[in-house]
Amino acid sequence: MNKDIIAFWGYPEKELINKTKIEYPNAKWVDLDIDFGAVDLKILPENYCVIIKNIYNNAMNLKDRIIKILAPIGKDKCDSAYFASEILKKSGFKVIQSVFEDVCPDIEKINIPISKSSLPLKEKIELITKNIVEQKDYSYLKSVKPQFGFWGVPPNDLSILELFPRETEVFGWCRAVEAGYPGDFQLESYVDADIPTVFFVQAFCSKSQLAKYLANKYEGLFIDVDGCSNASVRAKIEAFIKLR
């Protein structure tokens, strides 16, 4: 089978993305973080971050088609991704490690039209991740006065985002990605103290520390979900939105 896929996770350095685009102009880009329904090959322990499980399952499922994997391993992703990159190398993949830890010079002056737009939250998050590779200009999107905040990474189960109103502003890693600084701690930690915010993490993710700390500090709602959300998690978000 012809190899036709450039696989990646997180937010590889822009230069690396652009260089790879020129090198492989016809390649299909696949974000290995996303749950495409690949069979769980049980490579990782049961109690492990589902996003890292996605990376392994997607990579193995697409092994015959993957040209190379662009693999963020710095503060812009996590230690688990570093181990994944090394193990995938040993499993026969061509892996290019990336560290994207640029510091944002002024978090008040970032360009984040998607995060502030009136698009449904699920579309906002999908567009932000899609734009890692596409790099389109969305400055034409109109901003909306936020009523709620969503802080975190793109959930494995995107359906929980449908519970939020359009007037939900994006914070956390997703906001940092749109701004082009995925490894900037100050930017990732920033939230608007006046907006009731849901702090979301995947279970077993080290970002839980920060999410819990921020949820306590800003009296937000801390939510951690392993895999798919259950009725309890959805009800908690619904109640938080209704009661705040």
Added chain:
Amino acid sequence: MEIYVDAGTTWTKILKVENEEKKYEVIPTSTLKKLDIKPNRATGHSIIKTDNYENEVVALANGARKYLEDDFIVLDLGSRDIKWVKYQNKKFQDMDWNSSCASATGATVEMLLKFYNVNLDDLVFTKEKYAITCGIFGLEKIMDDVSGGMEPKIAISKFIHGIAYNAFAFTKNPEKLCISGGFCENKCFIKCLEQYCKVVPLGRFVLVDGLKSIV
């Protein structure tokens, strides 16, 4: 007539209002489907989510607000799950809802009472408690102790003390805790919880009262 329904896993609480007169009922949830009830508003794990469905925590918050003006935490401990909401200065402040790690605590107590043929009123406060995380883990410890010679009513009481302690910890160690749900009628549970904080039992109908108060 207005009808408000809180359909829990084991028991369904109903509030009927006619000519401003309120009538409360508790029926087994297993019989609910046989009745042709069309509630004005409903909540609970065992009700089909239709347009008149309301979130359980929202119903709890609205029902408890009637009793307490401000600065309160109210905990609803049911057959299947446990949930609480905190208000401060008349504003929502915090909440949590656990259907997994607190699973089946209420239902387990009912099953244990039947299994060991113990009356609810026979349960006594014990200083000792099981460090339980859910009904299933609790069962194992009770069975071990009973087979070792402990009276079933003592073992069940230790289990209930464990539930009470978990309720206190789950609500972040409050000074005062309002209780909603069937555990209000469990004197052993209330006594156990009083070892940790001031307890205000609100009864079983907080959620249906909350449903009625939602405009």
